[in-house]
Amino acid sequence: MSLSNRIEQAKDGTRVIGLDNAGIWKQLNCAPYLFHHALANHPLFDIPRLLKLAMGVIDRGDPTKFGLRIEGDAKFNSAPLQDRLLQAIRRVEEGGIWFKLSSLEELDRDYDHILRKMIGEVEDLTGLRLRHDIGWSGITVFVASRNMVTPYHFDNEMNFLFQIRGEKDVRLFDPQNRFVLTENEIERFYAGNPMAGIYRDEALEWSTLFHLTPGTAVHHPPLAPHIVTNGDNVSVSVSFGYALAPELYRARIYQANFCLRLLGFQPLPPGNSRFRDKLKHRTFEMLAKSNPTSHDELMYSGMNRLKAPFRVAKQMIRRTNNP
Ligand SMILES: [Fe+2]
Known part of the structure; x- marks a missing residue:
């Protein structure tokens, strides 16, 4: 229902x-x-x-x-x-x-x-x-x-x-x-x-x-x-x-801004450019799970997918250093 x-x-x-x-x-x-x-x-x-x-x-x-x-x-x-x-x-x-x-x-x-x-x-x-x-x-x-x-x-x-x-x-x-x-x-x-x-x-x-x-x-x-x-x-x-x-739209813009800042950019906060906001939102919307089953999945599944290769790399480095 x-x-x-x-x-x-x-x-x-x-x-x-x-x-x-x-x-x-x-x-x-x-x-x-x-x-x-x-x-x-x-x-x-x-x-x-x-x-x-x-x-x-x-x-x-x-x-x-x-x-x-x-x-x-x-x-x-x-x-x-x-x-x-x-x-x-x-x-x-x-x-x-x-x-x-x-x-x-x-x-x-x-x-x-x-x-x-x-x-x-x-x-x-x-x-x-x-x-x-x-x-x-x-x-x-x-x-x-x-x-x-x-x-x-x-x-x-x-x-x-x-x-x-x-x-x-x-x-x-x-x-x-x-x-x-x-x-x-x-x-x-x-x-x-x-x-x-x-x-x-x-x-x-x-x-x-x-x-x-x-x-x-x-x-x-x-x-x-x-x-x-x-x-x-x-x-x-x-x-x-x-x-x-x-709020979800804004969250995805902030997720994109987090990544841009990591790469050395000074991203514009949400609300300053409709075009950039739309692009950032769309990018993280595509990364997110299409049928989230919880609030956390709805909010963070895109970010988690992006972080996944880095997590795997970190684990591999840890295992290599501590066999
Ligand atoms: Fe609280």
């Missing part, structure tokens, strides 16, 4: 997003803003239910959907993944635990329903027909112990971070400001380095701090760098994200 039909089907009279001041939605994609939602302490995001889903993902051997960080326990970190997860959940109240589970919409139809419903509501609030431009959409849940920090980074996709349980501070930086976020950082990010953003104290003046409590959410525009700090309690938050066709 098409995304458009699934969005129509998900409309059932109940709401996910609160009816805040409608004016804030004019800032979609450009600036961050806070809004209210109806998913506070929602049973879909209870920790035991999430644990069951995560165990299923580990059973099926799909590590890309799952992430676990446990601070300061090397012995524990070498245990099998399922044991670590069970212990992490038991210890989440004690501290030092962070885990995420991605693509919830693929794991259970209830999450898919809520994602489509949310996209439909964003369309109603903005008047935009997003469904025709969405190249990828997905839900990721984050569970973290008190005071855990997610370091400074940025993401390609547009994101709505919903606080379900506990509290956290989200500091979002201005992605349009090229002192905050340089062309070089964006190029390295689209070349495959998710931590390409470099934090600078001087950039704080172009940032806004949002305090999230259960029932509030913050909108992250694409590429907006952010730092997330948990409050003094266990936090559950959910990210609803989607990538639109214009």
Whole structure:
């Protein structure tokens, strides 16, 4: 069934997003803003239910959907993944635990329903027909112990971070400001380095701090760098994200610019030459997989194909030097 039909089907009279001041939605994609939602302490995001889903993902051997960080326990970190997860959940109240589970919409139809419903509501609030431009959409849940920090980074996709349980501070930086976020950082990010953003104290003046409590959410525009700090309690938050066709177009230009810079050129940033932008985009579109099965494949398969011969050469050199 098409995304458009699934969005129509998900409309059932109940709401996910609160009816805040409608004016804030004019800032979609450009600036961050806070809004209210109806998913506070929602049973879909209870920790035991999430644990069951995560165990299923580990059973099926799909590590890309799952992430676990446990601070300061090397012995524990070498245990099998399922044991670590069970212990992490038991210890989440004690501290030092962070885990995420991605693509919830693929794991259970209830999450898919809520994602489509949310996209439909964003369309109603903005008047935009997003469904025709969405190249990828997905839900990721984050569970973290008190005071855990997610370091400074940025993401390609547009994101709505919903606080379900506990509290956290989200500091979002201005992605349009090229002192905050340089062309070089964006190029390295689209070349495959998710931590390409470099934090600078001087950039704080172009940032806004949002305090999230259960029932509030913050909108992250694409590429907006952010730092997330948990409050003094266990936090559950959910990210609803989607990538639109214009962001994908821009990503491919940055991938081309990354390569051009490696070759010693000073490439023009996107938006300065329609002809060059089109050529760069087309080149990386041809390199990319024609039927991507994940957001990562959609974004990075072209770049990975280009890098593949260099990876093989590196391995051969390593093997030759260490027979
Ligand atoms: Fe992020």
